[in-house]
Amino acid sequence: MEGFSAKWYARQTANDADEFQRTARRIGAHLSGVSRVLEIAPGPGYLAIELVKLSGCRLTGLDISRSFVGIAAENARKAGLHIDFEQGDAADLPFPADQFDFIVCRAAFKNFTQPLAALNEMRRVLKLGGTALIIDLRKDFSKAAVSDYVSGRGTLNAMIIKWIFNTMLKKRAYTREGLAELVSQSEFRQGDIRLDPLGFELWLRKQGS
Numbered sequence: 001m002e003g004f005s006a007k008w009y010a011r012q013t014a015n016d017a018d019e020f021q022r023t024a025r026r027i028g029a030h031l032s033g034v035s036r037v038l039e040i041a042p043g044p045g046y047l048a049i050e051l052v053k054l055s056g057c058r059l060t061g062l063d064i065s066r067s068f069v070g071i072a073a074e075n076a077r078k079a080g081l082h083i084d085f086e087q088g089d090a091a092d093l094p095f096p097a098d099q100f101d102f103i104v105c106r107a108a109f110k111n112f113t114q115p116l117a118a119l120n121e122m123r124r125v126l127k128l129g130g131t132a133l134i135i136d137l138r139k140d141f142s143k144a145a146v147s148d149y150v151s152g153r154g155t156l157n158a159m160i161i162k163w164i165f166n167t168m169l170k171k172r173a174y175t176r177e178g179l180a181e182l183v184s185q186s187e188f189r190q191g192d193i194r195l196d197p198l199g200f201e202l203w204l205r206k207q208g209s
């Protein structure tokens with residue numbers, strides 16, 4: 001996403017502040033002020049900003065979109081925070097091995113063209129004992145969950161978002177089985193998949209090889 005569509009997405013997801021804060025609180029329970037955190041595909045950076053506000057962690061955001069890197073850096077500056085947002089590909093992380101205590105990736109994994117490489121890269125840059133959390137849409141999401149998600153966004157935006165969910169996003173999203181198969185092929189080998197009506201969380205841990 002670049003240009004106009006990145007700006008539109010940033011405006012829409014600015015409405016999800018409560019959700020970003022809830023997610024940050026749950027992740028924050030795993031972090032301290034000295035934790036090194038990587039957010040892969042942070043988009044406009046709202047979750048990254050909440051995480052840094054809450055925990056004081058040192059966070060790096062890496063996104064493939066030049067527009068989003070600019071939008072996220074500007075959002076962090078407005079929030080009075082220093083967060084390093086860089087451009088790069090999830091499948092080829094520009095970091096040495098064993099750097100991060102925690103990795104989070106929200107609403108982006110289904111878009112990755114090389115998901116297996118992305119999982120292996122996450123494991124490579126995690127410290128031993130570190131955790132990665134992938135949050136995304138499940139393929140068999142319920143219609144009611146999407147209706148809940150779009151409520152209060154205005155008729156036109158709600159229609160556009162529902163259409164995007166039911167076409168593009170549904171096509172790319174993972175089933176529980178598809179995700180489990182991918183994880184089993186990755187260097188993580190196993191993970192904990194938790195489902196809710198709209199999406200899944202995949203918790204992965206870097207254990208000794």
Ligand SMILES: C[S@@+](CC[C@H](N)C(=O)[O-])C[C@H]1O[C@@H](n2cnc3c(N)ncnc32)[C@H](O)[C@@H]1O
Nearest residue numbers: 041042043063064065068089090106107108111
């Ligand atoms: C739907 S947005 C999600 C943004 C943010 N994580 C959120 O929760 O709102 C998907 C993001 O994935 C990024 N992205 C897609 N493919 C990528 C890749 N291969 N490497 C890094 N970022 C990628 C896009 O640029 C975009 O910022």
